[in-house]
Amino acid sequence: MRRYGSAVLLLLTGGAVLRISLFSDLYLRYVQAALRPYLVISGSLLMLLGVVAAVRGMSHREHEEEHEEEEAEDHGHSHGPRIAWLLTLPALALLLFPPPALGSYSAGREQAQLAAQGVGAFPALPAAKVLDISVAQYSSRAIYDTRHSLKGRTVRMTGFVTHGSNGTWYVTRLVVTCCAADATTSKVEIRGTESDDAPQTDTWVTVTGTWLPKGKLGTDGAWPPLLDATTVTQVKQPADPYEKR
Template identity: 80%
Template sequence: MRRYGSAVLLLLVGGAVLRISLFSELYLRYVQPALRPYLVVSGVLLMLLGSVAAVRGMRQGEEEEGHNHPQGHAHGGPRIAWLLTLPALALLLFPPPALGSYSASREEAQRAAQGVGTFSALPAGNPLDISVAQYSSRAIYDTGHSLKGRTLRLTGFVTHGSHGTWYVTRLLVTCCAADATISKVEIHGDEADGAPQTDSWVAVTGVWIPKGKLGTDGAWPPVLKATTVTQVKEPADPYDKR
């Protein structure tokens, strides 16, 4: 069986990649949607290479039997290499979840002055669905106060702070999960009492509350006064949009 080690590993990894990219949307937990075709092609190539390796292993076995090689004399890599199949099998059967509160808690407020200015007008809508990243940017840097007087709805997962505070949080991905950055909004108001469970997903409707001086750490994290808080299902694409 040792001669089939590389074939098994290639087939497992290829199957796992195809499972998350071709047969489901689980790949969105790790990379941007634009990378899906590359994942599918990679998975197909790995499956093909695994199949070729399996056929070569079968032929090698037949040749050895034809030459009456002693049993157990098959060549192959060290047995410990089979351990590499464990993470591949885990990815195939138990794909890791999207980044959540633990990842969010690792990034401190890195909001030193990045320049303030006037943002474009918000589109019509009442309430207006807006990403956590967009809300955060406008609340911290917009000298035109485009959030003022608008009823807004944010969707994200719950993270907790000190003294009972909690946040609607999203992670923004540029390429893949490895470069994720955090955006979060502190939730105030009567509807914020009884914070939802960490990592649960909520849609929060409310109005902007100004905080601190624009473009400084004092404006971070921005605040939303909630009028409704509703638990929702985690979206297929859990990461935020700019």
């Protein structure tokens, strides 16, 4: 089996990469959609290298068996370090049990961070009876927009639930630039619901409501922004769980 160790590892790793990128949308838990072609190419190359390694192992089988018999006669039954096979475990785990997307634990580790653009006027929002908006966009406008473009607008946003102190809860999204490793947090505190009715942590919800002003624009007192909710609906986690910068 030592002859095929590298081949097995390459095939497992390549299969895991292709599973999450070519045959499903699981790769969106870790990187942006634009990186999918590179993952597919990488996984295909790993599979190809694995096949090549397996073929080479078979072609040298006879020679290696003779060599092992000679070594056994001279030195006893000696084998290489079998602990190297443990390297297959991470690849096998990714193939069979892909890690979930980042959630409340990752969001909870990050302190409140104010966006870098500062206070100013934002572009006008589209005309719609109910405006679909990302959590990050809502947060930026609520905290920094001197035109108060959210005033009087009914908005709808989707995110996962995180909880704070004193019964507060938030609709939260992780915002990425390239991949999950650079994720930062955007969240909106939900008002208008009883704390006993708050969804469980990491539940995905779509919330509809209106902006509640809070604090002075551009200060810590304005964060996190508030939303007066009229409806809260539980939904499935989207294929792409992250918002983009």
